[in-house]
Structure formats: structure tokens, C-alpha cells
Amino acid sequence: MTNKKVFSEVTDPILSTANEGVRYFNRELSWLAFNERVLALAEDDSLPLAERLRFISISADNLHEFFMVRIAGLRQLQQRGVRRVPVDDTEIDTIISHLHQRSAALLTKQNKLLKALIVEFRTEDIFILDEIPNDDENAKWIEKYFITNILPLLTPTTLDPSHPFPFFHNQGKGLLFELIDTNKKLVHGVILLPENLSRFIKLPGNKLRFILVEAVIKAFIDKIYTKHILKSASVFSIIRDSEIEIDDEAIDLINEFETALRARKRGSVVLLTLTSDASSSTLSVLCQAMAIDKDRCFGTEGPVSIDNFAELISFMPKHLLYPTFNPRFPQRIRDFDGDYFAAIRNKDILVHHPYESFEVVIRFLQQAAQDPNVLAIRQTLYRTTPNSPIVRALIEAAESGKSVTAIIELKARFDEKNNIQLARNLERAGVHVTYGLTDLKIHAKMSAVVRRESGKLVTYTHLGTGNYHPITAKIYTDLSFFTCDKEVGRDVYEVFKYLTSHVHPKKLKKIFISPHQSKSRLNGLIDAEIAAAQKGKPSGIWLKSNALVDRNLINKLYEASCAGVMIEIIARGICCLRPGVTGLSDNINVRSVIGRHLEHGRIYAFANGGKLGSPKNLVFISSADLMPRNLLRRVEVFVQLENPTVRKQVINQVLMALLHDEKNSWHLNSDGSYSRPKKDPNSFSAHDYFIANPSLSGAGSLKKGPK
Numbered sequence: 001m002t003n004k005k006v007f008s009e010v011t012d013p014i015l016s017t018a019n020e021g022v023r024y025f026n027r028e029l030s031w032l033a034f035n036e037r038v039l040a041l042a043e044d045d046s047l048p049l050a051e052r053l054r055f056i057s058i059s060a061d062n063l064h065e066f067f068m069v070r071i072a073g074l075r076q077l078q079q080r081g082v083r084r085v086p087v088d089d090t091e092i093d094t095i096i097s098h099l100h101q102r103s104a105a106l107l108t109k110q111n112k113l114l115k116a117l118i119v120e121f122r123t124e125d126i127f128i129l130d131e132i133p134n135d136d137e138n139a140k141w142i143e144k145y146f147i148t149n150i151l152p153l154l155t156p157t158t159l160d161p162s163h164p165f166p167f168f169h170n171q172g173k174g175l176l177f178e179l180i181d182t183n184k185k186l187v188h189g190v191i192l193l194p195e196n197l198s199r200f201i202k203l204p205g206n207k208l209r210f211i212l213v214e215a216v217i218k219a220f221i222d223k224i225y226t227k228h229i230l231k232s233a234s235v236f237s238i239i240r241d242s243e244i245e246i247d248d249e250a251i252d253l254i255n256e257f258e259t260a261l262r263a264r265k266r267g268s269v270v271l272l273t274l275t276s277d278a279s280s281s282t283l284s285v286l287c288q289a290m291a292i293d294k295d296r297c298f299g300t301e302g303p304v305s306i307d308n309f310a311e312l313i314s315f316m317p318k319h320l321l322y323p324t325f326n327p328r329f330p331q332r333i334r335d336f337d338g339d340y341f342a343a344i345r346n347k348d349i350l351v352h353h354p355y356e357s358f359e360v361v362i363r364f365l366q367q368a369a370q371d372p373n374v375l376a377i378r379q380t381l382y383r384t385t386p387n388s389p390i391v392r393a394l395i396e397a398a399e400s401g402k403s404v405t406a407i408i409e410l411k412a413r414f415d416e417k418n419n420i421q422l423a424r425n426l427e428r429a430g431v432h433v434t435y436g437l438t439d440l441k442i443h444a445k446m447s448a449v450v451r452r453e454s455g456k457l458v459t460y461t462h463l464g465t466g467n468y469h470p471i472t473a474k475i476y477t478d479l480s481f482f483t484c485d486k487e488v489g490r491d492v493y494e495v496f497k498y499l500t501s502h503v504h505p506k507k508l509k510k511i512f513i514s515p516h517q518s519k520s521r522l523n524g525l526i527d528a529e530i531a532a533a534q535k536g537k538p539s540g541i542w543l544k545s546n547a548l549v550d551r552n553l554i555n556k557l558y559e560a561s562c563a564g565v566m567i568e569i570i571a572r573g574i575c576c577l578r579p580g581v582t583g584l585s586d587n588i589n590v591r592s593v594i595g596r597h598l599e600h601g602r603i604y605a606f607a608n609g610g611k612l613g614s615p616k617n618l619v620f621i622s623s624a625d626l627m628p629r630n631l632l633r634r635v636e637v638f639v640q641l642e643n644p645t646v647r648k649q650v651i652n653q654v655l656m657a658l659l660h661d662e663k664n665s666w667h668l669n670s671d672g673s674y675s676r677p678k679k680d681p682n683s684f685s686a687h688d689y690f691i692a693n694p695s696l697s698g699a700g701s702l703k704k705g706p707k
Contacts, residue, residue, distance in 0.1 A: 009675060009676045009678070010669075010673050010674070010675050010676070011033055011036050011037065011040070011666075011673050011674045012033075012036070012102075012105075012673060013669070013671035013672045013673040014026065014029045014030065014033060014671065014672025014673070015671045015672050016671075020671075022578070023554075023555075023558075023578065023584070024088075024551060024554065024576045024577070024578065025575065025576045025577070025578060025672050026088055026090070026095070026576075027087075027088075027549055027574055027576055028066075028070055028074075028095065028099055029098070029099070029102065029672070030573075030574045030575055030576060030672070031066060031070065031573065031574050032066070032099070032102050032103065032106060033672060033673075033674065034572070034573040034574060034592070034594075035059050035062045035063060035066070035106060036106060036109075037592060037594050037666050037674060038055055038058055038059045038062065038594060039055065039056065039059040039106065039109060039110060039113065040676075041055040041594065041595075042055040042056045042059070042113045042117065043113055046679075046681070048319070048320050048321050048322055049117070049120060049121065049124065049316075049320045050312075050313055050316035050320035050321050051320075051321060051322055051596075052113075052117060053114075053117055053121075053309055053310075053312065053313065054310060054313055056110055056113055056114055056117070056306060056309065057306065057307050057308075057309045057310035057313075058307075058310075059106070059110055060110055060305070060306045060307035060309075061307040061310075063103060063106060063107070063110075064171060064239055064305075064307060066103070067103075067239045067270050067271045068170070068239055068240065068241065068242040068270070069242060070099075071096070071099060071270050071271070072240075072241035072242065072267070072268075072270045074092055074095065074096050074099075075096070075241065075268070075270055076241070077092055078092050078093070078096070087551075097295075100295070103298075104298055107273075107298055107300060108301070110302075110306060111300055111301050111302035111306070114302055114303075114306055114309070115301075115302060124317075124320065125207045125208065126207070126208040126209075126316075127207065127208070127209040127210070128200075128210050128211075128212075128309075128312070129209065129210065129211040129212070129215065130211070130212050130215050130303065131211075131215055131219075132211070132215065132216070132219045133203075133209075133211075138203060141203070141204060142201070142203070142211070142216055142219070143220060145201060145216075146216050146217070146219075146220045146223070147220075147223065150197065150213065150216065150217065151220075151223060151224070153194050153196075153197055154191050154192075154194075154217070154224070155191070155192065156189055156190070156191050156224050156225070157189065157190050157191070158179075158187055158188070158189045159187070159188045159189070159190060159285070160187075165190060165285075165289035166190065166192055168192060168238050168290075169195070169240075170238070170239065170240040170242060170267065171237065171238070171239060171240075171305065172192060172193070172195075172237065172238055173192075173193040173214075173235065173236070173237045173304060173305055174190055174191055174192045174193055174235070174236055174237075175190070175191045175193070175214055175217060175218065175233055175234065175235055175236075176188060176189075176190050176233075176234050176236060176274075176278075176282050176285065176286060177189040177190070177191075177221060177225070177230060177231075177232070177233050178230075178231040178232040178233075178279065178281065178282060179225055179228040179229065179230060179231060180228060180229040180231055181227070181228055182227050182228075186231070186281075187228075188282075188285055189224075189225060189228075191217065191224075193213065193214065197213060198213065198311060199212065199213055199305075199308040199309075199311055200212060200213065200308075200311055200312060201213055201216060202315065208315060208316075210312060210315075212303060214235045214303075218233045221233065232277070232278075232279055232282065234274055234275050234277060234278035234279075234282050235274065235275045235303070235304050236272060236273060236274035236275070236278070236286055236304060237272075237273050237274075237304040237305045238269050238271065238272050238273075238290060239269070239270050239271040239273075240267040240268065240269055240270065241267035241268050241269075241270055242267060268291070268292075269290040269291070269292050269296065270296060271296055271297075271298065272286055272287070272290055272292060272296055272297045272298070273297070273298045273299075273300055273304045273305075274286065274297065274298075274299060274300070274304065275299070275300060275303075275304065276299040276300060276301050278299070283297065322596055325691050327353075327354055327355060327356055327357035327358075327359075327474075328355065328356050328357065328694055329356070329357050329359065329360065330343075330349060330351060330356060330360060330694075330695070330697075330699075331694070331699055332346070332347075332349060332697070332699065333349070333360065338363070338367075339367075340363065340364045340367050340460075340482075341367070341371075341451060341460060341484075344460055344482045344483065344484050345484055347643060347645065347697070348481070348482065348483045348485070348641075348643040348645075348646050348697065349481075349482040349483075349646075349697050350479060350480070350481050350482075350641070350646045350649050350650065350695065350697045351479070351480040351481075351482070351695070352477070352478075352479060352601075352649075352653075352654065352690065352695045353466065353473050353474075353476065353477065353478045353479070353480065354473060354474045354475065354476070354477065354597060355477075355690040355691055355695070356694075356695060358470055358473035358474070358480075360480065361390070361447075361462060361464070361468065361473075361480055362389045362390060362393070362470065364447070364449075364460075364462060364482070365377070365379075365390055365393040365394070365447060365449075366389070366393045366396075368393070368397065368449040368451075368460075369393040369394070369396040369397035369400065369402070370396070370400075371451065373451050373452045373453065374397070374402060374449055374450070374451045374452075375402060375403060375450050375451070375452060375457070376402060376403040376404070376405075376448075376449075376450040377394065377397050377402060377403075377404045377405070377447070377448070377449050377450075378404075378405045378406075378407075378446070378447070378448040378492075378493075378496045379394060379404075379405070379406050379407070379446070379447050379448075379468075380406075380407045380409075380442055380444055380445060380446045380447075380468075380499075381406060381407065381408045381409065381419070381422065381468060382409045382442065382443055382445070382467050382468075383467040383468075383469050383472070384418075384422070384467065384468050384469050384470075385418075385469060385470055385471055386418055386421065386422075388422065388468070388469075388470070389470060390468050390470075391422055391425065391426065394406055394426060394429075394431055395425065395426060395429040395431065398426075398429045398430040398431045399429055399430065403432070404426075404430075404431045404432065405431070405432045405433075405434070405496065405500065406423075406426050406431050406432070406433050406434075407434055407435075407436050407442055407496070407499050407500070408422060408423045408426075408433060408434075408435055408436075409435070409436055409441055409442045409443070410423075410435050411441050423435070434499065434500050436499050436635070437499065437502065437635065439633075440515065440633060440634055440635050441629075441633065441634045441635070442499060442634070442635045443623055443624070443630065443634040443635060443636050444495065444513070444623050444635050444636055444637040445463065445464035445465065445466065445467065445468065445623045445637070446461070446462070446463055446464075446492055446495065446496070446637060447461065447462040447468075448460070448461050448462075448489065448492050448493065448496060449461075458484055458489075459484065459486075459489030459490070459492070459493065460482070460483075460484045460489075461482070461483050461484070461485070461488050461489050461492050462480060462481065462482050463480075463481045463483075463488075463492070463511075463621070463637060463639045464478060464479065464480045464481070464623065465478045465479045465480075465600065465601040465602050465621055465622065465623055466478030466479075466480075466600050466601065466623075475597060475598055476597065476598045476599075476600040477597045477598065477599050477600055477601055477687075477690075478600050478601045479601045479603075479621050479650070479654075481621060481639060481641065481646070483643075485510065485642075487509045487510045488510045488511065488639065490509070491505070491508045491509060491510050491511045492511070492637075494506075494508060495508075495511070495513060495635070495637065498635075499635065504516060510639060510640055510642075511637055511638060511639045511640070512637075512638050513635060513636060513637050513638070514624055514630060514631050514632065514634055514635060514636035515631065515632050515633065515634065515635070518624065518630075518631050518636060518638060519550075519552065519553070519631050519632070521638070522553060522556075522604070522626075522631075523552075523553070523556055525604075525606045525618065526541065526553075526556045526557065526559075526560050526565075526606075527556075528606065528608070529541055529560055529565045529606055529607060530559060530560050530563040530565060532565075532607065532609060533560070533563045533564040533565045534563055534564075537609055538607050538609055538610055538611055538614075539564070539565045539566070539607050540565065540566050540567070540568075540606070540607035540611070540612060541557070541560060541565060541566075541567045541568070541605070541606055541607070542567075542568045542569075542603070542604075542605040542606075542612060542651075542655055542659075543567070543568070543569045543570070543571075543603070543604055543605075543626070544569075544570040544571075544599075544601065544602060544603040544604075544655065544658065545569075545570070545571055545572075545602050545604075545625045545626045546571070546572050546573050546574075546599070546600060546602070546625045547571060547572075547573045547574040547575070547625045547626065547627050548569060548571045548574070548575045548576060548577055548590075548625075548626045548627075549574055549576050549625075549626065549627040549628065550626050550627055550628050550631055551576070553626055553631075554576060554577045557577060557585075557588060558577075558584055558585055558588075560587075561584070561585045561586060561587040561588045562583070562584070562586075564587065565587060566587050567587060567588045567589070568589050568591075568659060569588065569589065569590045569591070570590075570591055570592070570593060570599070570655075570658050570659070571590055571591075571592060571668075572592050572593060572594065572598070572599040572600075573592070574627075575590055575592070575668055577590065578670055578672075579668055579669075579670060580669065580670040581670050585670075589667070590667070590668035591659075591661075591665045591666060591667050591668065592665070592666045592668065592674060593658055593661055593664045593665050593666075593686065594664055594666065595663065595664030595685065595686075595687050596664075596687045597687055599658075601621065601654070602621060602622045602623065602624060602625060603619070603620070603621055603650055603654065603655060604619075604620045604621075604622065604638070605617055605618065605619045605620070605650070605651060605655065606618045612651060612655070612656075613648075613651050613652055613656070615644065615647075617647070617651060618640065619640065619641045619647050619650050619651060620638045620639060620640050620641065621638075621639060621641065621650070622636060622637060622638040622639070623636050623637055624636035624637075624638065643697070645696050645697045646696075646697045648696055649695050649696040649697050652696075653690075653693070653695065653696060654690075657684075657686040657689050657690065658686045660684055660686070661684060661685060661686040662677055662679055662683040662684045662685070663679055663683045663684060663685035663686075663687075663688075664685060664686065664687060665677065
């Protein structure tokens, strides 16, 4: 990149010297810091060009969700008359203002990087245009395309008392025109960009050339307003509050959700973004139409909704993308001729996605559906695809006479509509569908298959850290644990029974769950490390989570640090803990690993009298992050890994590689800034290592030393 770098090797701090005594980072500011790290990858010229564009798109999409959920939540508190944020005890007006300033700065960085990338794409003969090419041949083709493929979809509205501003859905985009009519009077016209209209038009020819659809509409506005004179044209987008409210006492929960989803489309506007060429008159018209003050508006030097640039990725040549790799299929399952039950009976298996194929999970359930000796299947579903092969396997099992139970979480944000449809499809096939608990989200990832073997019933269990989602499983790093351990099977049955009968599980032996046991068990595990350190015995804590927010747990980690326990934390996203503060967290290191794949697996390991990698270590995987919602308001499962090979895989392969990563790591400083270590082409990448090396528990007859 020839321009001055947007990001240095250190991100902006969260705290200033004036508030160094603060014990916790603000959750919202920490989240924005995460999104800054994602965006920084767009400036990394060691990455393929199209992937850098993808990271800009991801950062923009993340920022939209931040406003839909987090800013919207603060606005709701503000409207209810709450003046201070309950957790931080900071003034809501102050924190919203601060978040808007930092978000606006992030948007500016997104636009600067996008502009620079568009220039770089030209060196690859790829052109992303915001104006009509000035040659006649292209102009005629675009005009014909507009008349044939765009104009029939548009509904222009000239604003007057009988034609009010049309409704714009969440993340809607549109154009507002200032026009001079035949009476030389200023009028405003507005056009909504339909949801099913592509944001880009691919132009004909050998080169890859794309033009923004709004540029085409602006260029041919005279086809709509044939007698008007165009004074100005501005593009805008809106973000609406996307929280939904559900009556826990509702008799028909699905109907209640459908009503709430319709209401969500009309949530209040929390952000209006418009191109910087907009006049003050345009801004006033939009603010009045959206019923918002101007402090909810962002001006942008580039296009609005730049998350839509992800549409271009599918057109990109292979050399501008990450090299493809084929996820491995565990050899140990092949060693048993694809018989999952035989392979699992032989030894527990841990599958590391996406480096090992999610097909393992799908085929496990497909085999269960087709096996005449399988009598029952129980399954949780939080997020999955509309045409999920897992759902098809459950339907096949039910239609063949098996007892099938599906626990579907209707409250999975932005997947509510999909989950409602899946529930109906499953019910039609005879699956026993329940929606868990009205006051708790069911976030646990569990499958249980009950099979008759030699006159006895054996339970085969799958416990995962990620969703049963075949698409995201190709992008997210997660762990899938398969076992037929009797006690694990019994524990999982008790959890499923809790989800259908509301009877709290007691005396679980190999797992513990939120909301009833996780906080006390985690505190107990940390206390044991504190006691060991105080006695001069080996101690240590290694945590891998998407987020660390829970203040009670953070305080316990501070206590452990003060006792001399060395703590390593891998927190991809939010981290409210302040590391490296003298007398508070001297012994805590925090890093964030962000790269080709989204780190999503949760691992919690404790020394238990041994160094990292010792057989003494206690190792757990979980669906839960270390946030109050995961520990108090969701059903989550933590399972202890006891098989030596599986434990070695998690500690010596997964954790060790991530702790030594140089290419994708950022280190959290005590002021909330993140530092990126200097790297060269030979810097170690955990993601590259995982692609190259098979997991220990799945190696089977191919078992060999790592590369």
C-alpha cells in the first residue's frame, strides 16, 4: 500500500492515564477494539487481496450488528430513564457518545482501506466503479441493463403530504434526490433499494469490472423523473433496533416469536449513515423521516453498507484468495470402514474443525438414522442451515420409527425465523420438538444416540464447542468430542431430561452445566490453583474463550495472579480483564488470535499439580464463553476430557500452537491497546500448522510425528 498506514502495530487504547485505577475494560469498547483488529487484517499486504476485502466486509457487518444489539440496548435504557449503565456505573449519555466517536473513527478507517484496496485491485485488472464509464459502448449496455433489470424493481416516491416517506427495513438502503420540478420548486424523491437487488452490476468484457447499483440509478434518474432537474443525489442506509421481546407466559411460543419478528422489522432507528455529499436539507428530511436526532447520523466518504462488498468475493480469481485446502477425514474412522460406533467404542475421538471435516458429525447422525439397532436420538439445535443435513437425518430417523427428540432454541438471535421453520418440518415428520426453557437460552451443543448392543443399551455422545452448522463449520475453529463413556452418556441424558421436564440435573459426574454449576466449579478450579501456588506446588491456568466479561470470574483470576499463579488467556474478542497491572494482574497474559479462521472453540485447562502438558492437568471443553449470559442465563455444558490422546491433542497441539502463534496474535496491554508482534514470512501460524498436521486422536493408522 503506497498510502500512509491506517493501523500501526498497536491499536488505540481503551483507557487514558486519567483512569488507570480502573479494574475492568468497558465491554463495548473492548468489542470495538476487537473489530479494529479484524479490520487491521485488511491492511496486511501479506494476505491475498480479495481476503483483505473480505475482512473489510466482515468489520462492516460486525459494526452493523454492534449498533443493532449493543447500542440499541443502551438506547432502550436511555428511553426508560436509566441514567447510568448498571454494570459500569458510567453515565449512559457519556458512554454512547464515546462509542459513537470510536465507531465513526472505525468507519473512517474502513473507507480509507476500501479506497486503497480498490486502487490495488486495478493492478489486477479488476475495477470497482462508482461512476458510469464514459465510453458510449458501456454506457449503452448499462442503460439497457437498467431499463430491463433494475427499473421494474424500483418504486420512486416524491415526498408530499399524500406521499409520506416509505418504510425502510433494517439495514435498508436508499437514495434521496433533491429535484427541481417543472414549477421550479424543490422537491424530494426517495427510492428504496430492494433487498433482492444485487449491490453490484458486473459489466461485460474480458476484465472484471463492477459498478455500484446506486451509481447506475443516479446516472439514469432522468428515466424516472423525465421533466425534473437533478440538484443532488445522496445514498443512505439505516440500522434498526433488533432486540425482540417475548412473553414468557405465551401459550403458543412459535406464534409469539413470529409476531415479535414482524415487530423487529419496525424497530427504532439507531443509526443513519449517508454519503458525505448530502446537503443539510437532505439530512433534515432523513432525520425527520426516521424520527431521530442528528447525533444518530454518520457521514461517510465512501459507499454506505460496505459489508455488501462481500458480494464480489465469488468473482475473484483463485490467486487473490487463500489457497484451498481439503479438510481431513479422521483416518481412525476409515480404519473401521466408516463405522462410527466401532471407532468410538475403540477410543474417544476429538475432531478439530475446520481442519477436519464437519462431515464427521453429519455422517455420525446419518449412520444413526439408518442403523436398525439405534432406538433413540436426542439433539440440540441452536444455529444451522435451512436445508440442514442434520435436520434431514433426524427426519429420516423419525420416519423409520426411532424416538427422536430435538431441542430447538427459538431465541438464537437472527436465526429465529429459520429455527421456526425447522421446528415445523421436524414436527411434521414425527420428531418430538421442544423449545427448551423460556427463561434460559439453550446454547449447549449435544447429540445423544442410544443403540442396542448385545442386549444392552449404549449411548454414543457428541459434545461440541460450535453450532451444528455445515457452512460456519468451514470457517470457525471448533472441537467435536465423541465418546461412549457410560457416565458422560448418563450425564447428557440428565441434561436432556432437564430441557424437556425442567427437573434440575443432580450428581453429574463428568460434565457440569450452566446456570447451576459452572460458576462454582470454575471458581473451585481456580481456588485449587491458588492453594497450590501458596504451597509452592506447580500451578497454572490456560483459558481459551471468545470473550471474558464476567467480573466475579475476573476478580478470581486477579486473586490467582496475586497468589503467583501464571495465567495465559486466549480471548479472541471481548476481554474486560486488565492484564499486566502491578499488584493486580502481573501474572496474567492475554492474547487474541485473529486470522484465516474464526477462533471459536472454548478450552479451559488447569495445572492440577503439573506443568502444561502434564497428565495431571484438568482439561475441559465447552460451548460457553466466560460471560454472565453464558454462566447465568444459558444452558451450557462443560465436559472434562480424560482420554490421554484426546487431552494431549488439546494441550500439546491446539493450546500449544495458539500460545506460540506469531502471525495471527495480538497481545493485550494494560491500557486496552493491542500490540502485534513483528513478523516475517517464516513467523509461526497456528492456522497453517493445523492445516498441515492431522489431529492426534484422529490419526489412526497414519499416526506420525508433527511436521
